[in-house]
Amino acid sequence: MPPPPARVPDLTALSLLVAIARTGNVGTAAHEVGLSVQAATARLRTVEQQVGAPVVERERRGRRAGRLTSRGVLLVEWAGPVLDAAADLDAVVAALRPARPGEQPIVLAAGPTAAEGLLPAWLVELRDGPGGQIVLLDTDDPAAAVRAGDATLGIVETVEPLEGLHATTVDTDTLVLVVAPDHPWAGGSGVDAAELVATPLVTRRPGAGTRASVEAALTAAAPDVRAPAPLREVAADTAVRAAVRAGEGPAVLPRRAVTGDLAAGNLAEVPVHGADLGREFRAVWKEGSSPQGTARDLLRIATGGRIR
Incomplete structure (x- = not known):
């Protein structure tokens, strides 16, 4: 595997540049991304060292104006997909976090293949649509986790009969x-x-x-x-x-x-x-039950709008 890229600004710096492009003011942009003006200036200095040229125009006294240079504009345009991907990754990482006291998320059991290949798109659509909190239970036997009551839903890859469970192809x-x-x-x-x-x-x-x-x-x-x-x-x-x-x-x-x-x-x-x-991948839940709330929303997303 190649080493991590050495000249890619961090996500906060990229978000700061996007905010400067939108607001036209370094101070306002710094506040939007949760930085002091001093910290924002330091971030911009680091980006300019990575790029090798100014990304924000300077006034006569050397202070940074609220306008991006042509290189800064290009960097903002190119950074858009990176920030979008990071936002999507954030939705997935949220599912890896254990529930905090008082929270009642839907527990979804899935093996590594389903978690890697299917869940990211579903979780992003859930976040951008109806909302709801999902916690992922990483297990080699999602069906057993649902039967035991450790998970509300499971994603299985077996074609074998699933005793005691409802199943629908996703x-x-x-x-x-x-x-x-x-x-x-x-x-x-x-x-x-x-x-x-x-x-x-x-x-x-x-x-x-x-x-x-x-x-x-x-x-x-x-x-x-x-x-x-x-x-x-x-x-x-x-x-x-x-x-x-x-x-x-x-x-x-x-x-x-x-x-x-x-x-x-x-x-x-x-x-x-x-x-x-x-x-074939199938979603499963306990026989005799009906998914409600976030579980039903996730099933609708996974099945393309319907539950069979």
């Missing part, structure tokens, strides 16, 4: 085999399920939904082939992609997780013959 996805562009499999006609089972892979850690789905699909396709130990086990799809790009070995990942890398040519997709790599 998403489908296909798992795809990916390799580095210079891998021997890249550009070929593909591999069959038995060859893939016999090949060490870069995988998620045990318990992750993606890994369980891959293992179940390949076992069903080639039950007589014994799988070797993984090449490497990592915690997130992002880390799996990085390892594959670095040439460590092949991996099977959700298509949504590799779309960007495939389009950019950073990864190559390899067809897999003889295995069903489709999967």
